[in-house]
Amino acid sequence: MINERRLIRAEPSFGLTTKLFQISWIYVLLICALAGVGYAALYSAAGGSPDPYASKQAIRFAFGLVMMLCVALVDIRIIERLAWPLYGVSLALLVLVLRVGHVGKGAQRWIEFGGTQLQPSELMKIALVVALAAWFHRATWERMGNPLFLIPPALMVAAPVLLILKEPNLGTAVITALIGGTIFLAAGVRWWKMALVVIPIPFAARVAYGYLHDYQKARIETFLNPESDPLGAGYNIQQSKIALGSGGMWGKGYLQGTQGKLNFLPEKQTDFIFTMLAEEFGFVGCLAVLGLLLLIVLGAMAIALRCRHQFGRLVALGIGVNFFLYVAVNIAMVTGAIPVGGVPLPLVSYGGSASLTVMFGFGLLMSVHVHRDVEFKDRRED
Amino acid sequence: MKKENRTTGVFTRRALLLGAGQIGVLGVLAAKLYQVQVEEGARYATLAESNRISARLIAPPRGRILDRFGTVVGGNKLNWRALLMVEETADVGGTLDAFSQVVALQDHERARIDRELHRRRRFIPLVVREFLTWDDMARIEVNAPDLPGILVDVGTSRLYPEGPNLAHVVGYVAPPSEGDMGDDPMLALPGIRIGRAGVEKFHDLKLRGRAGAVQMEVNAVGRVIRELDRQEGTSGQDLGLTIDVELQKQVLSRLGDLSASAVVMDCRNGEVLAMTTTPSFDPSLFNSGVSQAQWVEWTNNRRAPLINKATSGVYPPGSTFKMAVAMAGLDNKVIGPGDRIVCPGYLDIGDTRFHCWSKYGHGALDVRGGLKNSCDVFFFELARRVGIDRLAAMANRFGIGVNLDIELPGARKGLMPTRAWRQSHGHAWGIGDTVNCGIGQGYVEATPLALCTYVSRVATGRAVQPHVTRTLSGVMQPGVQAADWPSMNLSERHLQLCREGMFAVVNDAGGTAPQARLGMPGMQLAGKTGSSQVRRVSRELREHGNFKSENLPWEYRPHALFVCFAPYDSPRYAVSLVVEHGNAGATTAGPLARDIMVDALTRDPVNRSEPQGQKLADRS
Structure with missing residues (x-):
């Protein structure tokens, strides 16, 4: 029975209907649930109205959902072949954004793309995951032991990280580096080699601090003592904590929050959307949302573990880690645990760029799941 | 295949490790949320309230x-x-x-x-x-x-x-x-x-x-x-x-452009019915801001329009003070009700001669006669017998030289000197000082309000306090009934002697102020004149013979005072009047005070015009 199924899966290509059947619909449901939470939050952020946020977000999500399903049906081997072009394009866009990008909040992060704003760094994170997975896909255990083999992927991580730092976008740069590092780790790079790279980082950071922009320094300073300057840079964190704290255990009730509706919360519909939920649904509501997010993160891990090829495993793990880092950084940010850093809560925060790239990533994850048992022709060993 | 498995094995281990790490991180965040939301929730809830409420x-x-x-x-x-x-x-x-x-x-x-x-x-x-x-x-x-x-x-x-x-x-x-x-x-x-x-x-x-x-x-x-x-x-x-605006205006029109102050009081309960000071000023100017020129004009005006002379102007009471001296003498038994003092026209104390206003003297006078003739020698002698401290104590009981607690900030209490007061200024009290106080000169100073209070107390024998507050929010304040005020605990017989003296001043033949006779059927006015020197009259001037204070510059002329109450047999109103530099109490102040008393006695509130307040729809 098992062998029989394996035989079917081993076919180079199988029917679209079968593929649709193979999509993890439970996982899609989890994603839809998260989008639903986002819709509810944006509805509340607009003072109990679908306009201007929730309705647009819903349309975007519908579009993303279709895109995700389409990507899910693309053969994972084709994706593997497209890894390098995707990485190349993303890198080119990152260079482009530094030249022609729109300045937003003191940094060049956006480029106009077909009427919507595109943040190439978001795309880069997915492209990096796919490219690194493609690189490590064929690596034998022996080759993994060869330091020279690790130099190209290291450069593949370094190039976008440096470009993003130059925008400058410290938060995304750190996240991108973390994603790269995770792939290295999962691919089987030795711990000590990882340590060799990671340990000097704090010292490098100490030096790099001197080169930071004043607003970035201010964020870090404010992080260390947020209440020292409650109307300046610390305002966001302070107001965010007030919103969280005033929610208490059970919350003020849906649409009853005051902090967000009265605009005390900065960027309440984008980066600080979680505080809206926290204020209205309390700690219990927060735990429920955290649980949903954890299920999505662990679901990606499960898909990775279930996959039979290294490419798929690394892609799934990378996508999961990418999503996890969004979630962890965003929530740590709004609770005042780390400096504020322009990281949205994917599918909940209002905004197209992050949501679409995250949905694209989920599409790849679904593709990994659908094609979990396909066999790659080993081109190198041909 | 083994190599492949090894990579897979490492991946599986590390992926599980990573998953555990992710659960751990989210767990830490949940703990942080618990801290902010549940443990510190109350504090932040308060902050949220103060945020949104202004x-x-x-x-x-x-x-x-x-x-x-x-x-x-x-x-x-x-x-x-x-x-x-x-x-x-x-x-x-x-x-x-x-x-x-x-x-x-x-x-x-x-x-x-x-x-x-x-x-x-x-x-x-x-x-x-x-x-x-x-x-x-x-x-x-x-x-x-x-x-x-x-x-x-x-x-x-x-x-x-x-x-x-x-x-x-x-x-x-x-x-x-x-x-x-x-x-x-x-x-x-x-x-x-x-x-x-x-x-x-x-x-x-x-x-x-x-x-x-x-x-x-x-x-x-x-x-x-x-x-x-x-x-x-x-x-x-x-x-x-307590003020009656119509009466106030009548009194003001009587005073005209004199620099004067008159107080009309209900002597049964201390209600001030009119408190006038001339010249006056327009209070609404302060509301919109006083111009520099206006301010200069006010402060340079010798008649001091901004000063409430009734409560803040202090004048030597002169002969109006003599009832207090008489009461001090009677109460301290240095003179009996029928005892007489002989006035030869002067009194020698040591080597100083104190002159009576009548250089021919008044002969032998009792208390009533002393007041009627306003004999200075009688009261010089009486003051000498009583002594300054007992005199001051009596004057204070009548409201002279004490704080009257009137509801008008800036009110002065005047001055009733004592030995201790003089010593606190570094001087010894002399017998001459006492004698001068006997006729309300020397250091004695009183405000028109205090004089009016003093006359009310003489007239009623009750320690009425002057006040201007009658109602607050329509609620009558205490002090309306005569019985609200304590008795002075002075002998009614002694007080009656003083009243009779005041009656004689106005109504008896030979009294000092016949000009102040009321001239109303069935009512008499009892009063006392006073002319207080603001400058010592030198012996040379006095002996020159044709000394006339009218010839002095305005600011050196004596103040003219008159205090009175009426009706004599059932005292209702007390009036005190001070005309600054008005020369003689009898001729200047007496008739004016009489007119004011007539106004008060003939006031008929029932026939007054509609109160203006009802036309002012200023509070909706």
């Missing part, structure tokens, strides 16, 4: 001041004013310059605005100009686009329908100074006024009322979203005075 004060209308029959003597009128909302304009200087083009601002106004700009908190509107005319308002509204932050609104301002007639009693209001700020947040409101003089000052807190507050939900930029709660303030209490 309280604003609403000033209640200031209480009105009414006379005893309800005539408004201090009311409110609408005051259109231009306010500057500092937060709503980017360029304050530019807005003010533009405003100047529309409604010219004087330099001193600009200076005041600049001062307040530094002093006030930015969210409190600042008054640019008050008392706008319709023309001003029209110009401001038309030019509104060029005047960002300028807002025309309506407040109230004080209205004094009686103007100078009651200025010294009612007082006036003015903007609070920096020193007044702090205790009451209401004082920071634009256009607020506080009492600065008279009952406006004394009853300021009651008249002011308590500010109400509106709690409003505001958003992060301070825009009002909705009203959450409204606490109405307590409006200021209406203050009813």
Whole structure:
């Protein structure tokens, strides 16, 4: 029975209907649930109205959902072949954004793309995951032991990280580096080699601090003592904590929050959307949302573990880690645990760029799941 | 395949490790959320409340001041004013310059605005100009686009329908100074006024009322979203005075352009029915700001229009003081009711000769005769016998030289000297000082109000206190009934002797003030003259023979005083009158005081015209 199924899966290509059947619909449901939470939050952020946020977000999500399903049906081997072009394009866009990008909040992060704003760094994170997975896909255990083999992927991580730092976008740069590092780790790079790279980082950071922009320094300073300057840079964190704290255990009730509706919360519909939920649904509501997010993160891990090829495993793990880092950084940010850093809560925060790239990533994850048992022709060993 | 498995194995281990790490991180975040939301929740909930709620004060209308029959003597009128909302304009200087083009601002106004700009908190509107005319308002509204932050609104301002007639009693209001700020947040409101003089000052807190507050939900930029709660303030209490405005005006017309002060009191209960001071001033000038020229004119005026002479003008009481000396002598038994003292026209104390006003002397006089003739020697001798400290004690009992607790700030208590007082100034008390005090000269000083109180106490034998507050919020204040006031505990027989003396002054043949006879059927007036020297009359002048005080420069002439009560057999009203530098009490003050007493006795409130207050729809 098992062998029989394996035989079917081993076919180079199988029917679209079968593929649709193979999509993890439970996982899609989890994603839809998260989008639903986002819709509810944006509805509340607009003072109990679908306009201007929730309705647009819903349309975007519908579009993303279709895109995700389409990507899910693309053969994972084709994706593997497209890894390098995707990485190349993303890198080119990152260079482009530094030249022609729109300045937003003191940094060049956006480029106009077909009427919507595109943040190439978001795309880069997915492209990096796919490219690194493609690189490590064929690596034998022996080759993994060869330091020279690790130099190209290291450069593949370094190039976008440096470009993003130059925008400058410290938060995304750190996240991108973390994603790269995770792939290295999962691919089987030795711990000590990882340590060799990671340990000097704090010292490098100490030096790099001197080169930071004043607003970035201010964020870090404010992080260390947020209440020292409650109307300046610390305002966001302070107001965010007030919103969280005033929610208490059970919350003020849906649409009853005051902090967000009265605009005390900065960027309440984008980066600080979680505080809206926290204020209205309390700690219990927060735990429920955290649980949903954890299920999505662990679901990606499960898909990775279930996959039979290294490419798929690394892609799934990378996508999961990418999503996890969004979630962890965003929530740590709004609770005042780390400096504020322009990281949205994917599918909940209002905004197209992050949501679409995250949905694209989920599409790849679904593709990994659908094609979990396909066999790659080993081109190198041909 | 083994190699493949090894990679897979490492991946599986590390992926599981990573998954555990992710669970761990989310767990830590959940713990952080628990800390912020549940453990510190209460603190943040409070912060959220204070975030969204902004309280604003609403000033209640200031209480009105009414006379005893309800005539408004201090009311409110609408005051259109231009306010500057500092937060709503980017360029304050530019807005003010533009405003100047529309409604010219004087330099001193600009200076005041600049001062307040530094002093006030930015969210409190600042008054640019008050008392706008319709023309001003029209110009401001038309030019509104060029005047960002300028807002025309309506407040109230004080209205004094009686103007100078009651200025010294009612007082006036003015903007609070920096020193007044702090205790009451209401004082920071634009256009607020506080009492600065008279009952406006004394009853300021009651008249002011308590500010109400509106709690409003505001958003992060301070825009009002909705009203959450409204606490109405307590409006200021209406203050009813004992003053009878019509009588006040009659008295004023009697005084004309003299520099004088007259007090009419109900001698049964101390209610002040009229308290006049001439010349006077217009209290509403303080409301809108006193010009420099006006101020100079007031302060340079020798007749001191700003001073309430009735409570703050101190004069030697002269012969009007003699009843107190008589009472001191009788009460201390240094003279009996029938005992006589011989007046040869002078009294020698040591090597000093004290002259009686009549150089021929009065012969032997008892107390009644002493008062009737106002014999100086009689009272020199009496004072010498009593001694200054016992005399002072008696004078104090009659309200001379003590604080009368009148509700008018700035009231002076006059002076009743004692040995201790003199010693505290580094001098020994001399017997000559005592003798001078016996005729109300020397160091003795009293205000017209104190003299009126003194006469009331002589007339009734009760320690009535003068007061001007009759009702607060329509509630009658204690002290209306004669029985509310304690007895002086003086012998009625002794008091009656003094009253008889005063009666004789006016009504007996040979009394010193026949000019003050009432001339009304069935009623008599009892009074006492006084002419108090403001400059020592030298022996040379006295012996020159044709010394006439009328020939002196105005400020050296003696003050003319007259105190009286009527009707004699059932005392109702007491009047004290001081005419500054009016020469002789008998000729100048006596007839005037008599006229004032006639006015008081013939007042018929029933036939008076409608109170003006009902026509003033100033409080809706």
